[in-house]
Amino acid sequence: MTDVARLAGVSHQTVSRVLNDHPNVREQTRRRVQAAIAELGYRPNRAARVLVTGMSQVIGVVAQSSALYGPVSILNALAHAALQHGFTVSVESVRALDPQSISDAIGRHRDQRVAGLVVIAPVESANEALDAIPDDVPLVTIDGDPRRTAGLVTVDQEAGAYAATRHLLDAGHQTVWHVSGPADWFDSQGRVAGWQRAVAEAGAEVPPVMQADWLASSGYRAGQILARMTEVTAVFAANDHLALGILRALHERGKRVPADISVVGFDDVPEAAYLIPPLTTIRPDFAAVAAASIDLILEQVRGGQRLSERRILTPALVERDSVAPPAG
Amino acid sequence: MTDVARLAGVSHQTVSRVLNDHPNVREQTRRRVQAAIAELGYRPNRAARVLVTGMSQVIGVVAQSSALYGPVSILNALAHAALQHGFTVSVESVRALDPQSISDAIGRHRDQRVAGLVVIAPVESANEALDAIPDDVPLVTIDGDPRRTAGLVTVDQEAGAYAATRHLLDAGHQTVWHVSGPADWFDSQGRVAGWQRAVAEAGAEVPPVMQADWLASSGYRAGQILARMTEVTAVFAANDHLALGILRALHERGKRVPADISVVGFDDVPEAAYLIPPLTTIRPDFAAVAAASIDLILEQVRGGQRLSERRILTPALVERDSVAPPAG
DNA sequence: GAAGGTCATGTTATCGTTAACACATCTGCT
């Protein structure tokens, strides 16, 4: 920086002003400094800036490491959205969402002096660590506890589940079965709630929830059971991978989809359109979730205070070929 | 840090020595300092340390943002492997792997003073940006150009493809067709080469390559063509999602798998075992790729010089139900 | 034309850490 200042014939402070777009610099001086920067290929030292300002241009993200489509899509979109505002994201992946792991990850972020924190906190056990974060750190949770008052961005799981179930009922099914994600995920809870509401509103009997995790393997196991029950004609799976496993189990036992049983998924993974049969599903807008999160966090960074605003995004139904009227 | 020093009754330099595990500190002093650190909840300021040492404990990773299973798995495993050595990874996701985007990402990493760089560089266009990196920056490329001499970690695409093709030939098929990934990916090129070698070695005719990308949609299109050609009895797909699309297209046109046509994929995504039928595929060890990369980069960080070592990992065949002898 | 502003720039102090060197105090050996 000293070299740049010397070459441009100004003080280092003026260079700093040019770098930070301060208003009080003569146009001519600014150009001279910029030329010197370009000529020397100078790049500012972030660490020095962070040291003196006490804050980096980085958004810290905490997420569970997984290859699940939803979280991965959100992560990618977060990086992209942040970049458009001149920020970088730094992701701390945790193995499991226990309070200790989460607060370790948050600690590592705070050591880096991140400007704000985005935590993908889909389970209850995250709350404890979240509550321990000092109030002066901007915070947004994605898929977090709907009951918490902090900044929250999420897709409306209940509305999506309601739409999926409603779609099956509208096709003429008496009732709809549900294969759910892990019980401790808020996503699962919301989807169960939306499904129950739709079935109950239709005056139908609400079948018991079939508990699973998010993977095709557990969908397959649930499907094996569903295939044995002759009264089942419609299933809403909590995500597309579960649906994939169900499809396979039904196929194995000679149940045709959608002729014998209709299935709806959730997420609209890229493969959904190429399953046998193409899967009707619910599509959340992950890019919008990310954009809203970055928006909300930057508002807090600029304002210097916590915001407890919520942004809830409604997902859309994508119709394909896995739903038909019941056989009878 | 000054507070800690005062509480422990030592100088700040001694605190620094305790923090960095310097040998010349009396055991008793060390304990006193550690107690003070714990009592005050002191955490060192990374930025100050980076400023003075000129290097952070961060490994910079450059990857294309995508939800593809392979890259995502590697990313997660990299973070985990780095953490075990006290390092953090920082990922810069680029939209496309053009030279400009890559060198921007590398520039952002260097501004942060990363200790080393891991670039997932599966296409030729990455080379240009890679060559522009100064020699004193530790560098490892994953899935990079096999012809480059820099540190390289990759799975042996050719061996995997050879095993897949061999497996089909061993089942009795006259020849094997191949649906390939994008032509500019080294992964694709390696898989094509392995497939060709196996077919040629068996003295069979090598069919033309069917060009696709990595997505189920293009697998579906390729499958529609394959299904029309009565002589096709065995297909090796460059990845599992392609295979998924192929499976669907074959099913639609009344071709049974594996009775009429056998299919092998690549990657062993978690859903592979639950396709219709369960997919025989090649499983690369992504965790091992990540571990080798971190290993190799840390060796360079410690040694202070570039290493042009290569670590090539052989993937394994996973047999399921999508392969059978030809019908005739 | 003197007072008071604004504008453009420079000077100095500071952020929190590690490096380099200086200085005691021990240890073991002759």
Added chain:
DNA sequence: AGCAGATGTGTTAACGATAACATGACCTTC
């Protein structure tokens, strides 16, 4: 006892940026 070398600790300077204040030049305004 005396001295070399190890051991433990303190002092000072630096890393590269921004903040806060100081300064001088140029406008207004009455």
